[in-house]
Amino acid sequence: STAQTKPEFRGVWIATVDNIDWPSKGNYNSDSQKVEFIKLLDFHQRNGINAVIVQIRPATDAFYPSQYEPWSQWLTGVQGQPPVPYYDPLEFMITESHKRKMAFHAWMNPYRAQFNTNTSSISATHITRLHPEWFVNYGEKMYFNPGNKEVLQYVKNVVKDVVSRYDIDAIHFDDYFYPYRIAGKEFPDDDTYLQYGKGMRKDDWRRSNTDSIIAILSRTIKKEKKNCIFGISPFGVWRNADKDPVNGSNTNRAQSNYDDLYANILLWLKKGWIDYVAPQIYWEIEHKIAPYEVLVNWWNTHCYGKHCYIGLGIYKANTNASWKDVTQIPRQIEILRSKANIQGMVFYSSKSLENNLNGWSDLLKLKYFKEPASVPAMSWLK
Numbered sequence: 001s002t003a004q005t006k007p008e009f010r011g012v013w014i015a016t017v018d019n020i021d022w023p024s025k026g027n028y029n030s031d032s033q034k035v036e037f038i039k040l041l042d043f044h045q046r047n048g049i050n051a052v053i054v055q056i057r058p059a060t061d062a063f064y065p066s067q068y069e070p071w072s073q074w075l076t077g078v079q080g081q082p083p084v085p086y087y088d089p090l091e092f093m094i095t096e097s098h099k100r101k102m103a104f105h106a107w108m109n110p111y112r113a114q115f116n117t118n119t120s121s122i123s124a125t126h127i128t129r130l131h132p133e134w135f136v137n138y139g140e141k142m143y144f145n146p147g148n149k150e151v152l153q154y155v156k157n158v159v160k161d162v163v164s165r166y167d168i169d170a171i172h173f174d175d176y177f178y179p180y181r182i183a184g185k186e187f188p189d190d191d192t193y194l195q196y197g198k199g200m201r202k203d204d205w206r207r208s209n210t211d212s213i214i215a216i217l218s219r220t221i222k223k224e225k226k227n228c229i230f231g232i233s234p235f236g237v238w239r240n241a242d243k244d245p246v247n248g249s250n251t252n253r254a255q256s257n258y259d260d261l262y263a264n265i266l267l268w269l270k271k272g273w274i275d276y277v278a279p280q281i282y283w284e285i286e287h288k289i290a291p292y293e294v295l296v297n298w299w300n301t302h303c304y305g306k307h308c309y310i311g312l313g314i315y316k317a318n319t320n321a322s323w324k325d326v327t328q329i330p331r332q333i334e335i336l337r338s339k340a341n342i343q344g345m346v347f348y349s350s351k352s353l354e355n356n357l358n359g360w361s362d363l364l365k366l367k368y369f370k371e372p373a374s375v376p377a378m379s380w381l382k
Contacts, residue, residue: 007376009344012049017058021350048369057108064090073121080123107172114142123163146209147192163224170229178262216261218273233278237260248296282313300339309344317357
């Protein structure tokens with residue numbers, strides 16, 4: 001049917017942090033990493049996937065040669081150690097993806113600096129060593145302090161470097177801006193707030209810091225390459241209705257982008273700073289607090305003319321009764337396809353598809369993605 005062949009974003013997240021999807025743990029040989037990545041791409045191509053979102057900067061480190069950041073420990077085993085035999089994984093992955101007519105979105109974590117302060121491999125040249133005053137510890141992780149002005153400049157340089165040197169189709173950020181709240185622990189940014197807060201409420205000040213980085217990066221990306229897309233994959237709940245009866249979603253007590261992660265996604269869409277949003281709606285249709293369809297409907301009416309792709313949590317397969325139901329993902333796909341302003345979907349993550357959990361990969365190949373589709377074009381890009 002024509003409905004299935006119209007352009008549709010069919011993406012998959014490929015997480016490198018902690019070797020979730022690629023390269024597999026302990027595989028530090030460049031040649032076998034390449035073989036593994038090609039196999040992964042071929043698999044997704046057979047299933048009809050047309051875009052890969054690959055994590056190239058999981059924790060202020062790099063899956064490419066960078067003048068700013070060391071080689072990732074998840075690529076070579078030790079942070080700062082180059083690949084052996086030498087290659088540029090980013091260049092390689094882009095080339096192989098484009099050979100297969102797949103879009104390549106370079107996924108970066110803006111603010112996560114150390115994945116685990118107890119166990120992470122940290123090189124002598126890592127920015128946390130060079131500029132310790134830019135960072136704060138929260139939980140067992142280390143983060144850039146988003147209120148620090150020098151941090152903005154630094155992150156901008158990192159992004160600009162990638163956009164200028166590589167043939168990527170997009171820069172992609174996930175849901176980690178200010179970190180998820182840890183009960184009873186306040187994010188330690190008092191000093192910076194006193195310095196820069198200028199009489200704003202702390203919440204508003206934090207949101208303005210996140211707005212600043214998005215606005216700056218948006219301008220930087222488009223100036224460097226006018227057709228390079230900028231996309232964000234936020235947590236599935238923007239704001240609860242009890243806090244915002246007009247714009248909030250009917251989801252009570254959920255953490256939210258606006259009030260917990262200080263990410264005012266709707267502003268970014270309205271201002272045209274971002275080109276797409278890929279909300280992570282990783283909950284089942286029957287979920288008590290954040291039911292899938294309620295949120296898909298909500299995003300469908302809150303994307304302000306930009307693209308919206310729904311993030312699907314196939315990794316949840318078999319975690320409870322709803323996720324043991326093999327019709328869960330098919331029903332989720334049918335729902336998102338029935339919405340006028342939703343142009344596709346992204347699966348988290350590659351491994352779950354490769355393992356064909358609940359037979360869902362087969363279903364994509366045999367039914368939902370049986371007819372190939374191209375990635376939808378963005379009318380506002382030339």
